[in-house]
Amino acid sequence: MLDTTSAIPTYDLPGPRGREIVARETAIVTTGTKTAPVVVKRAQGVLVEDVDGNVFLDFTNGMVAATGHSHPKVAAAIAEQAQQWLFINSPDFYSPLQAEVAERLAALVPGIARKKVFLCNSGAEANEAAIKATRWNKPTRKRLIAFLGAFHGRTMGANALTASKVAQRARFTPNMPDVHHVPYASCYRCPYKMTYPACDVWCARILEEVYFKQLIPPDEVAAIFVEPIQGEGGYIVPPSEFIHIIRDIAQRYGIAYVDDEVQAGIGKTGKMLAIEHHGVTADCTSIGKAVGSGVAVAAQVLDAGLDFGEKGAHSNTFGGNGVALAAVKATLNVIREEHLVERARDMGEYFLERLRGLQERHAAIGDVRGKGLMLAIDFVTDRTSRTPDAELRDRVLERCFVHGLMLLPAGFSALRFTPALIVDREHIDRAVAVLDRAIREA
Numbered sequence: 001m002l003d004t005t006s007a008i009p010t011y012d013l014p015g016p017r018g019r020e021i022v023a024r025e026t027a028i029v030t031t032g033t034k035t036a037p038v039v040v041k042r043a044q045g046v047l048v049e050d051v052d053g054n055v056f057l058d059f060t061n062g063m064v065a066a067t068g069h070s071h072p073k074v075a076a077a078i079a080e081q082a083q084q085w086l087f088i089n090s091p092d093f094y095s096p097l098q099a100e101v102a103e104r105l106a107a108l109v110p111g112i113a114r115k116k117v118f119l120c121n122s123g124a125e126a127n128e129a130a131i132k133a134t135r136w137n138k139p140t141r142k143r144l145i146a147f148l149g150a151f152h153g154r155t156m157g158a159n160a161l162t163a164s165k166v167a168q169r170a171r172f173t174p175n176m177p178d179v180h181h182v183p184y185a186s187c188y189r190c191p192y193k194m195t196y197p198a199c200d201v202w203c204a205r206i207l208e209e210v211y212f213k214q215l216i217p218p219d220e221v222a223a224i225f226v227e228p229i230q231g232e233g234g235y236i237v238p239p240s241e242f243i244h245i246i247r248d249i250a251q252r253y254g255i256a257y258v259d260d261e262v263q264a265g266i267g268k269t270g271k272m273l274a275i276e277h278h279g280v281t282a283d284c285t286s287i288g289k290a291v292g293s294g295v296a297v298a299a300q301v302l303d304a305g306l307d308f309g310e311k312g313a314h315s316n317t318f319g320g321n322g323v324a325l326a327a328v329k330a331t332l333n334v335i336r337e338e339h340l341v342e343r344a345r346d347m348g349e350y351f352l353e354r355l356r357g358l359q360e361r362h363a364a365i366g367d368v369r370g371k372g373l374m375l376a377i378d379f380v381t382d383r384t385s386r387t388p389d390a391e392l393r394d395r396v397l398e399r400c401f402v403h404g405l406m407l408l409p410a411g412f413s414a415l416r417f418t419p420a421l422i423v424d425r426e427h428i429d430r431a432v433a434v435l436d437r438a439i440r441e442a
């Protein structure tokens with residue numbers, strides 16, 4: 001579909017056919033998070049073709065379709081399973097496939113001897129399960145802790161944990177009560193205006209030294225929700241020391257540590273789970289997005305001691321449906337057979353180096369950050385003040401689409417790059433060339 005050595009195209013977006021679909025969708029679909037008028041006809045690997053025949057390099061979809069769009073082995077496994085059974089009410093009945101997929105998901109999570117898996121349909125639902133499981137098992141503890149900049153989903157429980165942008169919370173009050181937010185280790189723009197490591201990781205220590213003494217009785221806290229790398233908040237990689245201190249505090253006060261791997265998990269950071277970069281373990285692990293290569297599927301992997309243990313306390317309808325189970329099994333097989341975790345690490349190093357080269361040429365790029373193929377560049381008005389330049393970021397984003405590169409924003413002034421883990425150097429070179437041009441034009 002795309003020759004990466006061909007000249008960079010300039011598309012008129014949406015094209016004539018696309019325009020009609022954009023109008024129809026705008027009239028009928030609720031307002032969501034639309035980023036650009038790309039009207040998709042088909043998608044394969046790292047490429048997307050729109051209804052007007054324009055071809056895009058997609059550097060958004062590895063977040064979800066980590067094995068690439070419509071990986072033939074994943075598509076075949078889904079088709080085959082659809083012939084066997086689509087739905088057997090998996091929460092009520094049993095199947096070899098459900099047993100195997102639950103075992104394999106549990107095996108991804110390090111450090112807990114006995115685990116239980118709740119199969120569900122979205123990252124938000126996985127986090128809701130962690131809220132309910134920790135409250136269920138710690139009946140005197142109702143409070144929850146999360147971080148500023150966090151994104152844990154949009155259902156009312158998960159949304160109460162989310163604190164990435166005011167727009168996600170405005171007008172939805174009352175939120176679920178007794179959720180406390182503390183600043184994350186966002187070192188590029190430290191909320192305390194300190195510098196790591198001279199700060200002695202105050203953003204982590206403040207939880208125990210200030211909050212637990214003045215605001216949050218620690219023996220009332222059921223769980224603390226932590227993204228190993230903040231996703232929606234701007235692809236912020238905390239120092240591992242931060243994660244270690246928070247983990248240690250949770251352990252000492254009997255608080256469940258919930259590792260939200262919905263965005264950072266399943267290989268894209270160069271480790272199967274991003275928490276492995278930090279060398280700590282969690283009591284609950286939320287898995288979603290990439291684990292089904294694009295099929296709606298998610299899971300909560302718990303320490304077995306946090307299982308509900310009573311019939312009817314928690315369940316759902318579509319958790320463990322045939323398509324979801326087949327997609328997870330095939331995705332994990334493809335990741336292993338094609339060495340995609342190692343590939344994400346290696347391609348990520350190459351991509352990071354290319355982005356740093358771009359930063360040398362463009363003063364507007366204040367920060368380049370990330371791990372593996374979960375990378376971002378952050379636009380600033382000047383490198384000294386590090387003031388976010390959201391307008392420039394948005395203009396660059398628009399020019400990228402016009403020149404055939406699909407990207408998503410993150411945080412207030414960053415662009416995130418999450419190509420599928422099958423991406424190669426030529427795709428990365430092409431993406432960097434488009435970015436270079438887009439920044440000059442913007």
Ligand SMILES: Cc1ncc(COP(=O)(O)O)c(C=O)c1O
Binds near residue numbers: 153
């Ligand atoms: C870290 C994290 N947790 C949870 C979610 C929510 O997942 P979903 O949109 O599948 O409900 C997201 C979605 O972006 C996420 O990034």
